[in-house]
Amino acid sequence: MSAICVQGLSAGYGGEAVINDINFELEQQQLLAVLGPSGSGKSTLLKTIAGFLTPIAGSITLDGNLVAGNNSPVPPEKRNIGLVPQEGALFPHLDVSANIDFGIKRDPHKKQRVNELLEIINMVEYAHARPQELSGGQQQRVALARALAPKPKLILLDEPFTALDTSLRAQMREDIRSILNLTSTTAIMVTHDQEEALATADQLAILQDGKLIAFGTPYALYHTPESIAVAQLLGEINLIPATVQTDRSVHSEFGETKTSSLERLVPGERGTLIMRPEAFVIENNVTPNATFIDSLFHGHDSLISVRMHSGQVIKLREQTHTTRVPGTLCAVTATQPGIFIRS
Amino acid sequence: MQNTDNAKAPSPLFWGAALCACIAAIPLVYLAIRIGGAGVSEILAILTRLRTWETVAISVGLAIVVVVACLLISYPTALFLTRTKIPLRRFWFTTVALPLAIPSYVAAYAWVALIPGMNGFWSASLILTAVSYPYVLLPLLVSLRSADVGLEHVARSLGKSPTAAFFATSFRQSIPAAAAGSLLVALYVLSDFGAVAILRVDAFTRVIYTSYRASFDRSNAAVLAGMLVILAVILISLERKARGRSLRFRSDKGVAARAVPKTLTPAMSAFSSLWFIALMVVTLGVPIVSLLIRLAEGTRRPLDWLELGSAVVNTAWISGVGAVIAVLLALPIAALSSQFRRKSSSAIESLSYSGLALPGVVIGLSLVFLSINTVPFLYQSFALLAFAYAVLFLPKSLGASRSALDAVPPAFGQVAQSLGYPRLRAWLYTSGRISLPGIAAGGLLAMLTAMKELPATLMLRPTGFDTLATELWSRTELAAFGSAAPFALALILLAAVPSFALSRGFLTNKKETMVTS
Numbered sequence: 001m002s003a004i005c006v007q008g009l010s011a012g013y014g015g016e017a018v019i020n021d022i023n024f025e026l027e028q029q030q031l032l033a034v035l036g037p038s039g040s041g042k043s044t045l046l047k048t049i050a051g052f053l054t055p056i057a058g059s060i061t062l063d064g065n066l067v068a069g070n071n072s073p074v075p076p077e078k079r080n081i082g083l084v085p086q087e088g089a090l091f092p093h094l095d096v097s098a099n100i101d102f103g104i105k106r107d108p109h110k111k112q113r114v115n116e117l118l119e120i121i122n123m124v125e126y127a128h129a130r131p132q133e134l135s136g137g138q139q140q141r142v143a144l145a146r147a148l149a150p151k152p153k154l155i156l157l158d159e160p161f162t163a164l165d166t167s168l169r170a171q172m173r174e175d176i177r178s179i180l181n182l183t184s185t186t187a188i189m190v191t192h193d194q195e196e197a198l199a200t201a202d203q204l205a206i207l208q209d210g211k212l213i214a215f216g217t218p219y220a221l222y223h224t225p226e227s228i229a230v231a232q233l234l235g236e237i238n239l240i241p242a243t244v245q246t247d248r249s250v251h252s253e254f255g256e257t258k259t260s261s262l263e264r265l266v267p268g269e270r271g272t273l274i275m276r277p278e279a280f281v282i283e284n285n286v287t288p289n290a291t292f293i294d295s296l297f298h299g300h301d302s303l304i305s306v307r308m309h310s311g312q313v314i315k316l317r318e319q320t321h322t323t324r325v326p327g328t329l330c331a332v333t334a335t336q337p338g339i340f341i342r343s
Numbered sequence: 344m345q346n347t348d349n350a351k352a353p354s355p356l357f358w359g360a361a362l363c364a365c366i367a368a369i370p371l372v373y374l375a376i377r378i379g380g381a382g383v384s385e386i387l388a389i390l391t392r393l394r395t396w397e398t399v400a401i402s403v404g405l406a407i408v409v410v411v412a413c414l415l416i417s418y419p420t421a422l423f424l425t426r427t428k429i430p431l432r433r434f435w436f437t438t439v440a441l442p443l444a445i446p447s448y449v450a451a452y453a454w455v456a457l458i459p460g461m462n463g464f465w466s467a468s469l470i471l472t473a474v475s476y477p478y479v480l481l482p483l484l485v486s487l488r489s490a491d492v493g494l495e496h497v498a499r500s501l502g503k504s505p506t507a508a509f510f511a512t513s514f515r516q517s518i519p520a521a522a523a524g525s526l527l528v529a530l531y532v533l534s535d536f537g538a539v540a541i542l543r544v545d546a547f548t549r550v551i552y553t554s555y556r557a558s559f560d561r562s563n564a565a566v567l568a569g570m571l572v573i574l575a576v577i578l579i580s581l582e583r584k585a586r587g588r589s590l591r592f593r594s595d596k597g598v599a600a601r602a603v604p605k606t607l608t609p610a611m612s613a614f615s616s617l618w619f620i621a622l623m624v625v626t627l628g629v630p631i632v633s634l635l636i637r638l639a640e641g642t643r644r645p646l647d648w649l650e651l652g653s654a655v656v657n658t659a660w661i662s663g664v665g666a667v668i669a670v671l672l673a674l675p676i677a678a679l680s681s682q683f684r685r686k687s688s689s690a691i692e693s694l695s696y697s698g699l700a701l702p703g704v705v706i707g708l709s710l711v712f713l714s715i716n717t718v719p720f721l722y723q724s725f726a727l728l729a730f731a732y733a734v735l736f737l738p739k740s741l742g743a744s745r746s747a748l749d750a751v752p753p754a755f756g757q758v759a760q761s762l763g764y765p766r767l768r769a770w771l772y773t774s775g776r777i778s779l780p781g782i783a784a785g786g787l788l789a790m791l792t793a794m795k796e797l798p799a800t801l802m803l804r805p806t807g808f809d810t811l812a813t814e815l816w817s818r819t820e821l822a823a824f825g826s827a828a829p830f831a832l833a834l835i836l837l838a839a840v841p842s843f844a845l846s847r848g849f850l851t852n853k854k855e856t857m858v859t860s
Contacts, residue, residue: 050761076760077769083761085754093777102772103762143758150762 001064003028003186004049004154009058011048017056018044019210026203031180032188033201033218035233041210042190046156049188050083051076063153082147082155082185087163088139090131096142097127103150110149117145120179137168141175148183155180157189161196173200194234198222206230222276228341231274236303238280238314242273242340253310254334263342271342277303279336280316288329290314297321306332352683353766360679360688363672364695367737370709371572371697377712378569381562389566398567402546402574405467405539406529410479412472413528414521416622417480421517425487428604429615439619442626443477444839446795448537449831450474452815453630455541456637456824467544473626474538475531479524486520487513492602513602519588526582533574534702536798541819547571548704552798555708565712568705575700634835637828650814651829658794658810658837661725665732666790669740670782672733677744677782678770682753692741699738706731707802728803732796736789743785747778794837811837 002025012018019041026032036042047053049060051067051074059069062081067074090099097114104110118124121141131139140160147155160176161169177200180187191197197204198218206214206221214221214230225231228239242252244265249256252273259265259273282304290306293313301317308314314332324330378386389395423429424436450470455461490513498508536548543549547567554564607615672695680692698706710731714722721727751774759769797812804813811830818827 050757052757052760075765076757077763077765079761080763081761083754083758085752085758089752089754089758091755091758091773091777102759146758147761152761156761 001028002026002061003030003063004188005061006049007059007061007069009045009048009060010056011044011053011058012056013053015056017210019048019207022058022212024205024212024215026186026188029181029184029186030202031177031186031200032203032205033197034188034190034205034207035194035197036192036207037233038192040207042192042207043158044210045207046158046188046190049154050081050156051079080150080153082150082152084140084143084147084155084157084160086159087136088131088143090134090139090142090146092131095128095130096123096134099131099142100146100149102146107150113149117149120148120182121145121175136164137172137175140164140172141179144176144179148179148185153186155185155187157187159190159192161191161193169196176200198234206233208233224339225274228272228274231339236277236315238275238277238316240273240275240312240314240338242271242338244269244271244340250338250340252338253308253312254332257334258337259340263340265340269342271340273338273340275334275336275338277315277317279334279338280314280332281335282306282316282318282322283331283333286331286333288331290330290332292324292328292330293326295321295324306330308332352679352685352688356675356679357687360675360691363675364691367672367695367734368697369713370701370706370731370734373713374565374568374572374701374705374709377565377709378562381565385562386566389563395567395570398545398547398550399570401464401544402533402571405464405471405544405546406532408464408468409471409475409532410525410528412468413476413479414525416472416476417483417521417524419618420480420622421483421487423615423618424484426602426604427611427615428606429619430612431616431619432604435619438623438627439480440477441839442474444835445474445627445630446537446797446812446834446838447471447474447535448541448797448812448816448819449834450630451538451541452819452824452827452831453633453637455819456827457629457633459822462542462544464544467539467542467546469625470538470542471532471535475528476626478527478531479521482520482524483517486517488601490516490602495602519585522585523582526578526585530575530578530582530699533571533578534704536702536704537816547574548702548798551704551708552802555711555802561712564708568708571702571705572700575702579696579699631835634828634831637824638832640825640828646826646829650809651833654809654811654814654830655833657808658812659790661729661808661810662732662790662793662796664725664729665793666736666740666786668729668733669737669789670744670786672737673741673744673785674782677741677748678774681745681748681774692745695741696738698734698736701735702798703731703735703796703800704798704802706735707799710799711802723803723805725805725808728800728805728808731799731803732789732793735796735799736793739792740782740785740789743788744778744782747781747785748774750781751777791837795834 005025006022009022010017010020022045024032034042034045044053048055048068054073055068060067061069062079067079091102094102097118100114100117101110104113107113114127115124118127121144123138123141126134126138126142131142134142140163144155144157157176161172164172173196189200201218204214204216204218204221205212208229214226221230222234225234228237231237240252240254242250244267245251245256246267247265248258250259250265250271250273257273290308293305293307295305296303301319302321304316304318306314306316316332420439424432424439429435447470450473451467454466454470492513494512495508498511499505503511533547535546536552539546540549540552547570551564551567551571554567555561676692676695680688701709710727711722714724714727755773755777756769759773760766764772794810795812797816800810800813801816804810809817811834815827815830815834818824818830
């Protein structure tokens with residue numbers, strides 16, 4: 001049984017839909033990242049799942065139980081969904097333990113549960129610290145423990161890393177993943193950072209203008225995006241005009257390349273080839289077909305811009321950092337298949 | 344997650360808040376009914392009377408003179424304090440706000456006790472300026488202190504002289520703050536009853552009170568009260584605008600450069616000391632010395648401790664009850680408007696601020712009319728006086744509750760709900776609990792302010808029920824200055840508490856660290 005199933009969901013404010021016809025299903029113990037630019041409806045989706053907004057249409061099923069979509073939606077306090085808001089929102093008048101046991105006041109084993117969680121988040125020595133005394137990362141971990149305490153069916157994380165320094169983020173990402181794994185919790189995380197979404201999630205949902213434009217594993221969406229918009233949201237791309245050659249290959253200025261498109265291709269059709277920067281290499285001892293423009297050093301690699309003789313600008317990644325003078329001639333070849341999108 | 348922005352409020356909360364706001368609006372509505380009842384021809388007769396327009400001229404003139412005087416005092420004082428190294432800077436910083444602690448009628452009494460012949464327009468201007476200038480000075484200090492002198496540096500680098508750079512940047516940014524303060528002063532002057540009554544200036548409040556007392560011409564009192572309310576509403580809406588603008592100038596992003604205080608020349612240093620000493624002598628020294636003289640004199644006759652004691656108890660008791668009612672009326676309104684920002688909820692909120700536009704004398708008048716005409720058993724009852732206090736000081740309590748509740752992110756309530764708490768309990772355990780100190784402080788502020796209230800108390804108190812303010816008043820009327828002194832002193836001590844808190848809040852300008860950051 002899926003942990004959460006969302007069908008035809010529309011929701012918004014004052015009768016005006018912000019999210020439209022959202023459909024997806026998430027397996028138990030998986031982490032779904034909802035990625036989208038600000039204003040795309042991510043927070044609205046989260047609020048609707050949590051129960052703070054009543055859907056205009058559609059339904060939400062949690063663990064096989066309908067919680068929204070009929071006449072009497074289950075109120076937030078009865079949904080058993082944990083919530084980790086932006087910046088944690090720890091109760092400032094309570095210490096760490098009191099924050100964590102807030103949702104399990106009547107549980108006879110609450111002490112034990114709090115200690116268990118303090119151990120999981122690795123903060124046993126902070127049991128009686130005040131939220132104000134904790135670092136941003138610690139606050140996030142306590143907020144997660146507080147949400148986990150009543151053993152929720154689902155945890156919602158609203159941009160959990162935005163308040164943290166870049167140096168802390170990678171660590172927090174790992175921490176949250178391992179805490180969720182350790183407690184076998186299903187989670188939905190909202191983010192606008194594509195790198196974060198790719199690195200953290202088992203499943204990825206992409207929202208744009210209130211519509212779910214893609215859903216799948218990060219790997220699949222990165223390598224076989226269904227549209228240019230999806231490809232663009234997940235990283236740097238090159239768009240190259242191309243014509244279908246056979247049902248498996250297309251022709252572009254880089255010659256005949258295979259394509260991993262899922263659709264059936266009809267020879268002669270025109271369209272666009274989406275190619276990631278890592279699909280190209282620069283070679284030196286081949287007849288030049290491009291002019292070097294610029295190179296941005298990123299540490300682990302460099303993002304290089306070249307202008308093909310056709311006028312097309314191509315961005316590509318190069319692991320070694322070679323110093324070139326702008327205007328130098330070079331040769332660029334494609335080494336990986338691209339995704340063909342019909343125009 | 345953002346606020347529950349456009350979500351609909353639960354209907355018990357909405358109707359509860361609406362009911363509270365309507366209760367708070369009773370005096371205003373009844374005043375309108377009473378004026379309407381006077382009939383068009385009578386209203387026209389009053390409006391065309393020369394005396395009516397004399398009253399307008401005197402009140403408006405007084406407000407203008409006092410505002411100008413406050414500005415003339417506040418700008419140099421603020422500049423000395425924020426931009427220069429004057430001797431005893433810290434000391435002056437804390438003392439300049441103290442005159443707020445002196446109720447206008449106590450100051451007026453003290454001056455009259457010292458110079459018995461004192462009365463009239465210019466005396467009233469002097470005394471009202473002395474007690475109200477901190478309303479301009481405090482926001483001005485905040486503005487000049489928090490002004491980003493980085494802008495001044497940019498102006499300097501673009502070729503302006505230090506003075507020109509100051510006028511082009513920090514001064515311009517301080518205008519909205521000064522304007523908002525000035526409008527508060529104008530409102531204070533228009534609403535003030537005690538000082539103008541003691542100094543026999545025929546401003547609105549005194550004329551309203553005397554026509555009410557004369558009792559043969561109560562329509563005149565009602566119409567004048569209506570005009571006063573209109574003036575007050577104009578001032579309040581202008582003040583809102585000015586304050587809105589002064590907030591827009593503030594940006595919380597980045598670190599603002601702070602001005603480095605300048606060392607003064609010896610001559611300027613001496614002048615600044617003289618300035619502060621003169622200011623303090625006029626605003627604090629004279630009233631306090633006069634009081635002490637009268638106190639020493641008064642002790643020749645034995646002080647009636649019982650009378651003083653019962654006045655203190657009565658004052659605290661009635662003000663406390665009034666404040667509790669004010670908080671109870673404020674809570675549903677604050678809870679509604681801090682959570683649900685809709686047109687209907689802000690209309691409810693504005694309605695409940697009507698106390699701001701109703702000077703004590705107007706509320707007194709309206710409730711006298713109301714009780715005599717519709718509920719005679721409430722006339723001059725404890726309950727009605729407490730209700731008058733509640734309406735008068737509801738804005739104070741509401742403002743405090745609102746800002747305390749606004750400081751709590753709505754995410755807290757949502758987290759509590761997701762952890763299994765039903766909506767009302769989730770609110771009580773998070774927003775309610777966290778903002779409790781702020782709400783209580785608002786109630787306390789309302790109570791301490793109510794303790795000083797004079798005209799409504801005079802008009803509505805049960806027979807034989809005396810508060811500190813009414814005891815002082817009746818003794819001043821009889822020119823029994825000596826025996827009035829203990830009451831005046833007790834009032835100053837009481838009033839010192841909220842003004843101390845207020846000035847501290849202003850000067851430290853610290854934000855409540857409600858959000859864990």
